[in-house]
Amino acid sequence: MSADVRGALLFDGDCAFCAASIQWVRRRLAPAVPAWPFQEVNPAGLGVSRERLTREVVMVLIDGSQLGGADAFLAWAASGKGVVSRGAGLLCAEPTLRVARLIYCWVAKNRAHWRFPPRPRGVARH
Secondary structure, eight states: OOSOOOSEEEEOTTOHHHHHHHHHHHHHHOOSSOEEEGGGSOGGGGTOOHHHHHHSOEEEOTTSOEEEHHHHHHHHHTTSSSHHHHHHHHTTSTTHHHHHHHHHHHHHHHGGGSOOOOOOTTOOOO
8 A cells, every 4th residue: 555545535444334445446447546445545644533434434635635524435436537437527516415424314323233244354454
């Protein structure tokens, strides 16, 4: 992994739902921005708390600014080059983004209740 993960999506690698969601988007949209489990980087060095990363995904942009939750996930999904990625970009606009934020909050609060196989260790994640 590169020492500089700015311009990356950080997610909870211990959350099977989170890891499955990241893999699903990677396979279908091929985002241009890498995604890393926060357990594999130094989030404090990027200005992101571990506590925040257990609640929501965070996209750290090249300039150091951050997006969180639905905003981060949709911006990451829309970073690819395909038509479907551009469609994901449409979800980043109001009023759709407002609905996406509500859905993201509900999913984040309930993710522990859904059953997913554990994320295999040692599998490439970027």
